[in-house]
Amino acid sequence: MRLHEYQSKKIFADHQVPVPRGRLASTPEEAKLIAEELDGPVVLKAQVLVGGRGKAGGIRLVRTPGEAENEAAKVLGKRIKDIPVRRLLVEEAVSFQHEIYFGLTIDRERGQTLLIVSAEGGIDIEEIARTSPEKIFRVGIDPLLGLRDFQARNAATEIELPRQLWRRFVNISQNLYHAYHTLDATLIEINPLVITTHNQFMALDGKITLDDNALFRHPDLVDKRDISAEAPEETEARKFGLTYIKLSGNIGCLVNGAGLAMATMDIIQHKGGTPANFLDIGGGASSEKVAAALRIILADPQVETVLINIFGGITRCDEVALGIKQTLADIRTNTPFVIRLVGTNEAEGKIILSESRLASANSLQEAAEKAVQNSLEPVP
Amino acid sequence: MRLHEYQSKKIFADHQVPVPRGRLASTPEEAKLIAEELDGPVVLKAQVLVGGRGKAGGIRLVRTPGEAENEAAKVLGKRIKDIPVRRLLVEEAVSFQHEIYFGLTIDRERGQTLLIVSAEGGIDIEEIARTSPEKIFRVGIDPLLGLRDFQARNAATEIELPRQLWRRFVNISQNLYHAYHTLDATLIEINPLVITTHNQFMALDGKITLDDNALFRHPDLVDKRDISAEAPEETEARKFGLTYIKLSGNIGCLVNGAGLAMATMDIIQHKGGTPANFLDIGGGASSEKVAAALRIILADPQVETVLINIFGGITRCDEVALGIKQTLADIRTNTPFVIRLVGTNEAEGKIILSESRLASANSLQEAAEKAVQNSLEPVP
Amino acid sequence: MSILVNQETRLVVQGLTGNEGRFHTTQMLAYGTNIVAGVTPGRGGEWVLNGKVPVFDSVHMAVDVTGANASIIFVPAPFAADAILEAADASINLIVCITEGIPVQEMLQVRRVIDNQNCCLIGPNSPGIIAPPLTKVGIIPGNITQQGSVGVVSRSGTLTYEVLYILKQAGIGTSTCVGIGGDPIIGTHFNEILSHFEDDSTTEVIVLIGEIGGQDEEKASAFIIDSMTKPVIGFIAGQAAPSDKRMGHAGAIIEGGMGTAKSKIEALKNAGVKIARYPEDIPHLIHSLQSH
């Protein structure tokens, strides 16, 4: 679960990491009011969970409350990469001498969290990582010991921070690692972490991603999810523990397992079709979950045919078949289906569906071919 | 630093470990009042930091507030192993079906904290450990992982707790380990941890020892030290970072290093003398610290002679000599001294003391012999 | 012969009495797996599945009484990390964790502990291991594969079944199939399994099934160049997948251009691995190797 910038900054501030003064605005009037309170130049920042916000016009520097109102009116309601901007973070503009990159994330290969820092923070950090990797310093954090002071100090040394800032850098790093660990984050990124003209650290931007698998330990954080910033299908899918990603094609896919779902999409594409979605029902799905998945697919107006590919292991074909049967009893649809069921309780599943008169396939390849064929035929 | 029972129980309660209802009383009237509040049989427990309190008459079960007042009057002001009883814990009497032993402490050999449990809690636990070691279950706790649920569950299994209590036993164990770890304890002991007639766990007694070396991290806990329950010399010694233990002899000892201090006492005893104290000035003592140590020794009326044995390493003989010289300038004393100085900056130290006309010795054996001789001669 | 599991495997099922544990234990018993014990705290002393499997309160007791040397874990995600540590603490030397959804920071800790112990963890989020014709430790359906000489190793679950099934339909059998698990942090990676297959006398060719994300396929490529003499066939899922929701810049910095289907396929090709475009191509590639 990704947090908005304003949510991330609240967490930073709670952990003694300085952030600019500011508040959220939902209307141009609010933006004006906040600018008046801040009494100086402010930055308006669209709160949308997509990259490249600045280039898309989602960040504006303004000098007066009046300007703030005018610019806020332009940004609010705008769409950035198809996401409507509903809220702006209005913050004091901060002058700084230097931009640092600070990141904590999981390195799956090493099985550790990495602290990543660079003296050359800012939007070009990925370019720098590619062309001058020596400017990026990485420290592996022992998951049992946590970040040690000497490691943070070594990072400060490596990026040549002025010595009088080392102590504070160590403290900020420890506070952020503490937040990362206690919130079960998989990413905390501050880019840029600036050194202000008053020689203070300040987080000018911030990203936090939380581990969805650990949200059960953090009921207070679940509320932070911004469902207004995502497709309603995705919200619905999450409610049932499904992994759903909307795509641009017309073949609705319902598959168990992420690998098989990807392979199914790959084959559809190889055969000349285009998937309407990625949908993994996970392992051991109940008939209710399958039914929910199918409802989500059928609710997508772009879907012209449905491909169900189930290879039962922990998932039982009879449960899947029950879910399909129930859904088709509830929703009348002319959308053509191709169903391929194999594996655990396959025979039982096929019996359940035997009256449904849905097209079946014996192999993934055959199923994909039939679905692509359906998708290329004119809608009945 | 050892905490009183009432302090330990406060910590247990703060960590969701049930304890009997009750409060501290300093007077018989208070004891009566508390007994009235508790409205039933109560136990009066002398708050002194010595073992064998019960056998010494420090624990009384009474039925009525009047009895509470009478018995409290007897116990308050009494001395238990030479410690005056200033406060009583007045608690509801709890009826129970079973007594368990629960302990967390450091096993220096394994380099781990051990969870120690036994189904046969109560005052005979050491006897049981000796005669029926199979009735004691020990679990080594990985210092980086902490206590794991499965370990606490295994302990519950091993001591054959009823199954319906496992979950609660795991929770209590986790809470106590959490307290142990976060408070930098070296011992948490509950003996007995009872199962009440209502099938609840309850800590009827409790001991917590905190790591003196970690008190700097727990400024709030430093206040918990009960200096009324210790000799004033020990309080004074601690203020200067000295390790001082009052003994019964007449040879005051001032030594650097615990091992050398013990060896010095051993030799004094072998030679027929008796040490008045154990006093280790530690490593690298300043002259102020040495002066404080000497003042503490000279303040002891039992001291008839002083043996100073310093082998300089990190401790510098000149600092020690300065401390001695200053003290002797401040305090006029006829007590005979034997001084033995060797090691780091030995020559400088001897020069400083050259005018003091104190008896010196060239070896530990010679120093001990002279001191014992002094101690056996009639006081001048 | 097989790798990791064989007739000497004495399996304890952690979470035996839950729905999944019960269902798949029945399946494993039917296949022939030697299941000696189950563990469900609080239910020790029962005999379940028609009296075939004794239940213990702890893995320690199960090991003490039955000599179990391998464990399979079906316990729910919030308790699964503890279950892995319990098995390792009880000196189990093969732990297969089926559970998905274990918080990643818990798995970082578990992996750090396991790395220093003489113990092989497969998973979590793994379909387990199958060594036809008699042993399976996991949830791979027994009827979709048969005994043979192809070693299969995969990060996926159901995609693995697909491949096994395609192989079987082409008359090709499996020596052992190992699903190493789809989570970011897993116990055993491609390289250890490849090394086992290299040493296994029955295995003649290996099928490696990868997917986008991580660098495990790239590392396997380096290992194949350095240490493998047996031929390897690869399939990578996710070529048509939308680019993942990335982990900020940090993710890009760590991956450094690796992790894409393109990067993985190129690395494997450089290591001499034949890449299958569809799972259905795999039998042809195996036959073409054998006709050499």
Place this chain on the structure above:
Amino acid sequence: MSILVNQETRLVVQGLTGNEGRFHTTQMLAYGTNIVAGVTPGRGGEWVLNGKVPVFDSVHMAVDVTGANASIIFVPAPFAADAILEAADASINLIVCITEGIPVQEMLQVRRVIDNQNCCLIGPNSPGIIAPPLTKVGIIPGNITQQGSVGVVSRSGTLTYEVLYILKQAGIGTSTCVGIGGDPIIGTHFNEILSHFEDDSTTEVIVLIGEIGGQDEEKASAFIIDSMTKPVIGFIAGQAAPSDKRMGHAGAIIEGGMGTAKSKIEALKNAGVKIARYPEDIPHLIHSLQSH
């Protein structure tokens, strides 16, 4: 010859610029120890002690630039555990920690980490190591001992000096003297040091100086029976000490009757160790061995 340290030792001093660090580094330099670097964060780039020792901001940098392979730690207790971990992380393989007063739970963690690394930690609360005539890593005064064939290992600080001094006055020299430290949790115990002495060609006899508390002397007795051919002489301090303020019943349960001077002396005697009643007896015992 000597154990643990020798002419190849390239020492970095952590906490060089503090009072103790500066004083004892001067002493070590005067003795002949090869001190290649100091570490004080924030003071990298300076040269101290009359320009003899370069200061670095981190142990990593000191190792990179100077090839340091051993470290001595004088940093204050609240920061000492971190200093040990820093040295281990920088691949230092001998770490001598002089600092006393490190919180015990921190040392439990440090020891757990160090145990899995190829690194020898002496201490904390150790006086260090001296190998006359040229190398000392620690605070043992250089002038109280001389080169010879007696290996000394001790849990004490100043009591060790006492013994070295008595030996020297009797004309007996030391091969190496190691103070393993007086804290409850230390890195290296008697047995590892005894094993080094057993393997050291120069060492002919070993003096073991123990004290009450713990079970290290009892364990050493078992090791001596099993693995030592060289004679060992023992001295145990604390026979006259009042019984320690005990750690509740738990302490008694763990110690199980061990830990007393009596228990230690008996165990050592059973292992054939000659026990000195006074430190002054040690030279006589050594001479009596040599006259055999």
